[in-house]
Amino acid sequence: MQQERRAFLMVAGRLIALSGAASLAWDAVVAGAPETAPNYRLTDHWWAMIVDIEKCIGCGNCVRACKAENDVPREPGCFRTWVERYQIDPEDFEHPKVDSPDGAYEGFPEIAGPTERLKIFFVPKLCNHCAHSPCVQVCPVGATFESPDGVVLVDKARCLGCRYCVQACPYGCRFIDPRSHTADKCSLCYHRITRDLTTACCETCPTGARQLADLKNPADPIHEFLRTHKVNVLKPQMATGAKLYYNGLDGAVR
Amino acid sequence: MPGVEGFIYPNEIELQWSVLIVLYPFITGLVAGAFILASLERVFNVAAVRPTYRLALLTALAFLIVAPLPLQLHLGHPERSFSMYLTPHSESAMAMFGFVYLWYLMVVLLLEIWFDYRKDLVLAWRSSRGLKRLLYSVLTLGSDNISEAALRVDDRLGRILTVIGIPSAFLLHGYVGFIFGSIKANPWWSTPLMPIVFLFSAIVSGVALVMLLYVASCWIRRVPVDMVCLDTIARYLFYAFVIDFSLELLDLIHRIYEADESFRALDFMVKTRLFTSQIVLQIVVGTLVPLSLLALAQLVLLRERARRALYVAAGALTLVGIFAMRWNVVIGGQLFSKSFLGYTTYKMSFATREGLLPAILLMILPFVILAALVRLLPPWTDGREASQH
Numbered sequence: 001m002q003q004e005r006r007a008f009l010m011v012a013g014r015l016i017a018l019s020g021a022a023s024l025a026w027d028a029v030v031a032g033a034p035e036t037a038p039n040y041r042l043t044d045h046w047w048a049m050i051v052d053i054e055k056c057i058g059c060g061n062c063v064r065a066c067k068a069e070n071d072v073p074r075e076p077g078c079f080r081t082w083v084e085r086y087q088i089d090p091e092d093f094e095h096p097k098v099d100s101p102d103g104a105y106e107g108f109p110e111i112a113g114p115t116e117r118l119k120i121f122f123v124p125k126l127c128n129h130c131a132h133s134p135c136v137q138v139c140p141v142g143a144t145f146e147s148p149d150g151v152v153l154v155d156k157a158r159c160l161g162c163r164y165c166v167q168a169c170p171y172g173c174r175f176i177d178p179r180s181h182t183a184d185k186c187s188l189c190y191h192r193i194t195r196d197l198t199t200a201c202c203e204t205c206p207t208g209a210r211q212l213a214d215l216k217n218p219a220d221p222i223h224e225f226l227r228t229h230k231v232n233v234l235k236p237q238m239a240t241g242a243k244l245y246y247n248g249l250d251g252a253v254r
Numbered sequence: 255m256p257g258v259e260g261f262i263y264p265n266e267i268e269l270q271w272s273v274l275i276v277l278y279p280f281i282t283g284l285v286a287g288a289f290i291l292a293s294l295e296r297v298f299n300v301a302a303v304r305p306t307y308r309l310a311l312l313t314a315l316a317f318l319i320v321a322p323l324p325l326q327l328h329l330g331h332p333e334r335s336f337s338m339y340l341t342p343h344s345e346s347a348m349a350m351f352g353f354v355y356l357w358y359l360m361v362v363l364l365l366e367i368w369f370d371y372r373k374d375l376v377l378a379w380r381s382s383r384g385l386k387r388l389l390y391s392v393l394t395l396g397s398d399n400i401s402e403a404a405l406r407v408d409d410r411l412g413r414i415l416t417v418i419g420i421p422s423a424f425l426l427h428g429y430v431g432f433i434f435g436s437i438k439a440n441p442w443w444s445t446p447l448m449p450i451v452f453l454f455s456a457i458v459s460g461v462a463l464v465m466l467l468y469v470a471s472c473w474i475r476r477v478p479v480d481m482v483c484l485d486t487i488a489r490y491l492f493y494a495f496v497i498d499f500s501l502e503l504l505d506l507i508h509r510i511y512e513a514d515e516s517f518r519a520l521d522f523m524v525k526t527r528l529f530t531s532q533i534v535l536q537i538v539v540g541t542l543v544p545l546s547l548l549a550l551a552q553l554v555l556l557r558e559r560a561r562r563a564l565y566v567a568a569g570a571l572t573l574v575g576i577f578a579m580r581w582n583v584v585i586g587g588q589l590f591s592k593s594f595l596g597y598t599t600y601k602m603s604f605a606t607r608e609g610l611l612p613a614i615l616l617m618i619l620p621f622v623i624l625a626a627l628v629r630l631l632p633p634w635t636d637g638r639e640a641s642q643h
Contacts, residue, residue, distance in 0.1 A: 076255075076264075076267050077264065077265050077266070077267040077268045078265070079264045079265055082263075082264045082265075084261075096595070097261075098261035098593070098595055099261060100261070100263075100264055102264075103264040125263075134437075134438060134439060136345075137345050137346065138345075138346050138347065138348060138437075139343055139346055140338050140342065140343055140346045140348040140349035140351070141334070141337045141338055141341055141342065141343055141346075141349065142341060142343040142346075158334070158337065159330070159331065159334075160329050160330065160331050160332075160334050160335055160337070160338070161329050161330015161331045162325075162328070162329055162330075162348065163270040163271060163330075164346075164348050164433075166265075166270045167270055167271070167437055167439070167440065167588075168437055168439055169439060170438070170439035170592055171263075171592070172262075172263030172264075172265045172266050172591070172592055172593070173265065174265065175265040175268075176268070176270070176330060180330075181330030181331060182330055182331065238438060238439065254592075254593040254594060254595060
């Protein structure tokens with residue numbers, strides 16, 4: 001009898017001790033195996049993007065395509081990508097006039113007034129998929145992370161909605177999805193690029209101003225591009241390891 | 255776009271951190287400051303402030319209990335907040351909040367209060383009946399030995415806890431400063447001075463609060479204010495305030511002299527959108543005026559009544575100033591675009607989850623908790639011999 005009780009207590013004790021771990025593990029079981037793309041190996045890629053400012057015509061195709069592809073809310077303040085228009089008076093380049101009406105979803109209106117004296121260009125913006133992301137650093141629960149293939153992603157099932165990452169991003173690339181109350185941002189169309197497709201914005205850009213690039217692929221044209229063009233990243237002083245390489249980036253761009 | 259001036263990034267339209275996040279550093283600051291005042295008596299043997307020792311501890315506890323509530327209300331998913339304990343991200347400053355908080359609550363404050371009150375708890379348990387007796391018996395945690403030797407051990411442990419508590423209080427609030435100070439994307443926040451400015455402003459606000467509570471408690475209980483105690487607290491408030499203000503001035507002068515890329519945007523913001531809260535409320539009404547009042551009391555021989563009135567006015571204005579400082583840090587840091595090309599506006603709602611109403615209720619709540627704590631654990635030293643000290 002004594003023996004039986006002891007055995008029972010042992011089993012019960014183990015069950016109780018394990019139940020905590022098991023309940024945690026159960027989450028993973030319920031979540032199921034992550035979607036895997038055939039023949040895609042995380043370690044074979046290191047994603048980046050080339051943005052050629054001189055080619056951008058500010059049509060807003062990328063913004064519309066991104067919203068449609070990624071189900072981004074149409075509300076104000078919810079942009080995974082947007083386009084800015086800079087108008088710079090060459091005598092006063094420290095005070096550029098910038099606009100981005102509705103993130104350039106409908107493109108840009110005509111500029112009122114004379115434009116001969118102005119330098120005008122468009123700057124497409126999106127997450128820089130930094131290698132040393134300030135947003136990843138501050139997330140208290142690791143809900144946002146850098147994938148081994150160089151993409152900064154958000155796990156919506158883990159995000160607390162504390163908004164610290166939104167504060168930490170120097171480029172204004174993050175927002176809170178009003179439907180899920182979690183952080184959201186460009187995923188570099190991860191569901192597409194892992195299936196040998198390019199991103200929605202690159203796909204729809206009529207001038208090829210945006211080009212997805214894989215730095216680990218020796219055949220990728222990015223290597224030649226980086227060698228032959230004067231490229232820069234946004235806010236290089238932030239030292240975030242940004243992987244959005246801009247060709248023809250004017251010093252006035254913030 | 256209404257409320258927006260110049261160019262802001264499209265995602266910057268909504269302010270991320272509301273008035274509730276202003277309350278968070280304000281409340282934790284009061285906790286840290288109240289505790290530092292308590293430790294003056296305990297560790298540094300400033301006997302004059304003894305009448306406020308227990309009141310300061312209970313104040314710290316009441317506010318510490320409320321401290322995480324504004325954060326919980328603010329989270330998009332408060333039900334997931336416990337994962338900060340289970341799967342904290344080791345590189346995140348914010349992930350440490352839960353641990354710093356628990357350490358401070360469980361190890362420092364609750365234990366110190368328990369050791370300090372143990373004798374009172376046992377006596378209250380012995381002399382009460384019914385439900386009250388049950389409550390006190392639970393609070394004694396079954397330890398009813400109040401012999402001389404046992405009380406000596408309590409006292410020694412209490413002292414050790416206070417010694418641990420001082421760096422913990424520094425950690426608690428210095429850490430809150432680090433949460434802001436370590437955001438390199440935001441030049442208004444990003445300065446290594448932030449933790450230390452937060453710390454000294456915390457001490458200032460906590461000391462001012464306990465001073466006001468002490469005067470209020472004397473008034474409510476119709477007992478005379480111990481003027482030696484009040485004079486001493488006011489003196490320490492003055493010293494702490496001078497250090498705090500010097501640090502903030504240093505930060506200001508440094509920014510103006512260095513005038514880096516963000517300066518023009520920030521300067522414009524301070525002179526326009528933040529003018530009332532920064533220049534008028536924080537610097538003039540909340541710092542220069544109370545500092546002058548406190549200095550006056552140090553320099554000129556005044557009657558008791560006049561000094562008391564001066565201290566009360568200075569204390570109240572100090573709290574206004576420190577609240578304005580938290581506001582200017584948290585809200586001010588979000589009014590300008592990270593493009594430095596434009597500004598947005600904070601529109602506070604009223605009866606919403608992050609509106610003014612919950613903020614007011616959250617500020618009232620610690621006083622309700624304190625009133626309950628004071629009933630349960632009377633902190634008054636008059637009429638009883640402060641036997642343990």
